[in-house]
Structure formats: structure tokens, C-alpha cells
């Protein structure tokens with residue numbers, strides 16, 4: 082920045098001797114400061130100065146241009162590097178938020194937050210850098226011009242400054258309002274996109290494309306309108322100032338030329354002013370437009386900073402912890418849970434002990450709290466009151482990671498990544514670290530190996546984005562194979578076999594049951610027959626344990642439990 086400013090100032094300063102040599106060569110030839118150059122270059126007459134001074138002037142101008150370019154490059158690269166860091170930090174911090182935070186937010190809100198953080202570079206850092214470097218350059222050039230021609234410089238640039246200050250003052254409320262619109266509508270735009278594309282099957286069947294296009298238009302139109310307004314506010318003074326600049330040069334020329342020393346004497350000063358203005362006006366404009374951009378993106382910046390301020394738990398910076406010992410029991414002790422203080426208790430005083438190696442099924446009518454309970458057992462949600470104990474040790478934020486290292490979770494809806502079958506079974510493992518032997522064993526146990534091995538590319542077959550090429554039952558078996566690949570000793574199945582036919586379900590369950598006393602299995606299933614291999618069934622009702630018994634004991638009441 083200093084080098085660029087120095088080069089700019091030098092190029093403006095070089096105008097004076099250059100034009101002086103053109104109009105008053107004799108005076109420069111006799112000037113004491115020119116003597117060392119004259120004797121070094123062995124110049125004998127005034128006109129001989131023309132070539133060296135022209136060359137010097139050109140070199141200085143080229144040098145100034147190159148340093149300006151270098152400064153612009155450095156600023157842009159720096160902004161881009163920071164934007165990358167901000168995006169990664171925002172995504173990382175968001176991923177590390179507790180599950181309770183995630184369930185309390187709309188996913189489009191979360192995506193919009195991470196997205197906004199990615200724009201921090203262009204909305205905050207680059208404008209600040211531009212304002213800083215432009216102000217430094219402006220102050221230096223102005224000091225030089227004031228030193229050379231105080232009255233002319235102050236009146237000319239004071240006029241320009243007043244125009245910018247006036248417009249800034251007038252437009253400040255408008256800018257703030259447009260900034261609010263941009264911030265609000267950029268979030269809504271993501272929401273409209275997500276809802277339309279997320280529910281594409283229903284959109285196609287219902288023919289409701291125009292509804293979602295309308296929603297999208299409702300946010301995109303004000304978003305672009307406000308961005309355009311900010312652009313107009315930031316660009317409009319340029320035209321006024323450019324026009325005024327020409328008028329000012331004409332007036333100053335008139336006064337300098339009519340001062341008596343004649344027009345020729347005024348040319349070097351005028352040249353200096355014109356070059357000074359040519360450098361200063363873009364710098365003022367840049368600083369001003371960066372300021373308006375910064376001002377207009379202030380609400381967005383505030384939102385983005387709040388994403389970056391999300392706390393990182395201590396374990397985020399530590400290597401994965403070793404699993405805590407689990408040899409005997411998982412115990413729920415006076416467990417109560419509610420999502421927020423305003424909401425009713427979902428679980429209201431549960432006491433239960435699950436022995437290692439046991440297969441326990443949870444049943445209960447819809448909304449009874451089964452999913453909430455397994456989220457607590459998995460250490461995703463913290464009990465509001467009471468505790469979850471593993472071998473007598475209370476699970477809290479400090480050791481939840483070490484407990485989760487034991488667990489594999491198979492949800493009803495399996496998320497499939499856009500990768501190969503092997504990558505989806507060894508989910509979260511880098512491709513070069515996948516143990517293919519283990520992938521095959523897991524696939525065989527999940528009753529999906531025959532299907533996969535019948536495909537041309539076998540385990541390297543690509544799964545389309547979100548697994549559209551697989552049937553519901555195939556997806557569930559991939560999910561089960563994924564849990565088996567992890568070789569966890571606690572497997573939690575949440576409606577994980579609902580899309581399988583009875584026969585496949587029984588083969589999968591028999592394979593899982595075959596793990597014996599090493600593996601503890603906790604299951605939820607609406608179809609009671611899915612739970613027939615369980616050692617015990619626990620029936621939840623109104624947030625409490627209604628009954629505990631064997632499959633045959635509970636199944637007598639099957640109709641009442643399932644609510645069907």
C-alpha cells in the first residue's frame with residue numbers, strides 16, 4: 082500500500098518537471114536541482130533535457146500502474162483467502178453445534194448463515210481494505226497538491242469531498258433499509274429453493290411449480306432491486322463529480338491564465354492538478370462505493386459474524402477420544418426431558434437399565450417420545466433432569482463423544498452421499514482408507530451383497546445424489562451395512578427395517594442378533610413383528626414407562642400399542 086501510494090505520488094510529482102521542460106526548458110536547465118543530471122548525462126542545451134525527462138516520466142507512470150495493479154491483486158487475493166477461511170470456520174462451527182441447536186433451527190436458516198459468512202470477505206474485508214488504501218493515497222496526494230498549490234487544491238478537492246459527504250448523509254437511511262432487505266431476502270431465497278427442490282415429487286404431482294416460482298420471485302425480486310439501489314447510490318456521485326471536475330479545471334485554467342504570468346506558466350500546475358484529479362477521483366469514488374457497499378451489507382455482516390461467534394466445544398480441537406468403558410449397563414435415572422421450557426415434558430421420569438448385549442425394543446403410540454429417548458441415549462440431547470449413566474458414569478458434554486464412539490445409528494431415512502456404494506457403506510471414511518473386506522462383510526450381513534455384486538461396477542457403483550437409484554429397502558440395507566461397518570457395540574435402529582419385506586427383515590435381524598453378547602441393540606419399530614427377536618420390549622405412554630415385558634407379553638396388547 083505504501084509502495085503504491087509512493088509510486089502514485091511520484092507519478093504526479095513527475096508531471097511538473099515534465100511539463101516545465103516542455104514549456105519552459107531554459108528555466109529547468111538553469112535550475113540548481115537539475116545540474117547533477119545535466120552533468121551526468123552531458124547535456125549541453127535545454128532541449129536535450131526533453132528525452133531523459135520524458136523517459137523518467139514514462140517509467141514513473143508505468144511503475145505506478147504496476148504497483149496499483151499489484152495492490153489490487155494483493156487485496157483481492159487476501160479477500161478471497163479470508164472468505165475461504167470464514168466459510169470453512171462458519172461451516173465447521175455450525176457442524177459442531179449441539180443437536181438441540183440444530184433441531185431448534187430451520188435448515189435453510191442454517192445454510193443461509195453459512196452462506197452469508199462466505200460473503201464476509203466481499204462484504205466486510207475487501208471494502209475495509211479499499212477504504213484504508215484509498216484514504217491513505219488520498220491523504221498523501223492531497224498533501225502534495227496542497228503543498229504545491231494550496232488554494233487551488235483545497236477549493237477543488239474540498240468541492241468533491243462535499244459532494245460525496247452530502248450524498249452519503251442523504252443516502253444513509255436508504256442504505257440501511259436496503260441492507261435489511263438484502264439480508265432478509267437472501268435467507269428467504271434459500272428457503273424457497275430448498276422447499277421446492279426438497280419436495281420435488283409433490284411439486285411435480287401437484288403441479289405446484291408456479292407456487293414455488295412465486296415464492297422464489299417474492300425474495301429474488303426485492304433482493305436484486307435492493308442490490309441495484311445500493312449500486313446506484315454508490316455509482317451516482319461519480320457522474321456529478323466528473324462533470325464538476327471538467328468545469329473546475331476550466332475555471333482554474335481561466336484564473337491561472339489571467340494572472341499575468343501567462344497561460345504557459347500555468348500549464349505545469351494545471352497538468353499536476355489534472356493528473357492529481359485523475360488519480361484522486363477514482364480513489365475517492367472507490368472509497369465511497371466501498372463505504373456504501375459496507376453500509377448496505379451491514380445486517381448481513383452482523384448475521385455472518387453471529388455464525389462465526391457460535392461456540393466451539395472443547396472436543397472440537399482435540400483428537401477423537403477413546404471410548405469410555407462399557408461393560409455392564411446403560412441406565413436412565415429419573416430421566417425427564419422437554420425441548421424448551423415452554424413445552425410440556427416429553428419424557429417424565431424414566432428409570433430403566435439396559436444390560437450390555439441385550440436387545441431392547443421401544444414401543445408406544447406416535448408422539449410417545451421414543452425418538453427423543455434414543456436421541457438422549459445416543460448423547461445427542463441432554464436430559465433436562467435426571468441422568469443417563471453408562472457403567473455408572475454420568476454422560477455429559479465432557480464425555481458424550483467418548484460414549485458416541487460405541488454407537489451406530491440406523492435411522493428410517495438413510496442419507497446417501499453422492500459417491501460409490503463402498504463409500505456409502507464406509508460412510509465418513511476417506512476413500513483411500515476404506516477397508517473393502519469389511520465393506521463386503523457388512524454388506525453380506527445386511528443382506529445387500531448379492532444385489533451389489535450383480536451390478537457391473539459392484540462396490541464401485543455410483544449412488545446418484547441422495548440415492549435416487551436405490552429402492553427404499555436397498556437404502557435401508559445400505560444404512561444397516563453402514564452401521565455394521567463401524568463395528569460399534571451399541572446399534573440403534575430407529576424404524577430401520579420398515580421398508581424391508583418380512584423375510585429380508587428377519588434375515589437382517591438374525592444377522593444382527595448373531596453378534597451375541599458383545600453387541601447391545603436398541604430398536605424402535607411400529608411394526609411389532611419387527612421386534613420379535615428382542616429380549617425385552619419397553620412400552621412408553623405419556624412420557625412414562627407403561628410396561629416392560631417380553632415380546633409375547635406385550636404383543637397381546639398389540640393393537641392398543643400401535644394405535645392402528
Ligand SMILES: Nc1ncnc2c1ncn2[C@@H]1O[C@H](COP(=O)(O)OP(=O)(O)OP(=O)(O)O)[C@@H](O)[C@H]1O
Nearest residue numbers: 184185420427445446447448449450451452453454
Ligand atoms: N424438535 C422438537 N422440538 C419440539 N418438540 C418436539 C421436537 N421433536 C419432537 N417433539 C415433540 O416431542 C414429542 C415426542 O416426539 P418423538 O418424535 O420423540 O415421538 P415418537 O414416539 O418417536 O413418535 P413417532 O412414533 O411418531 O416417531 C412429540 O409431542 C413431538 O411433538
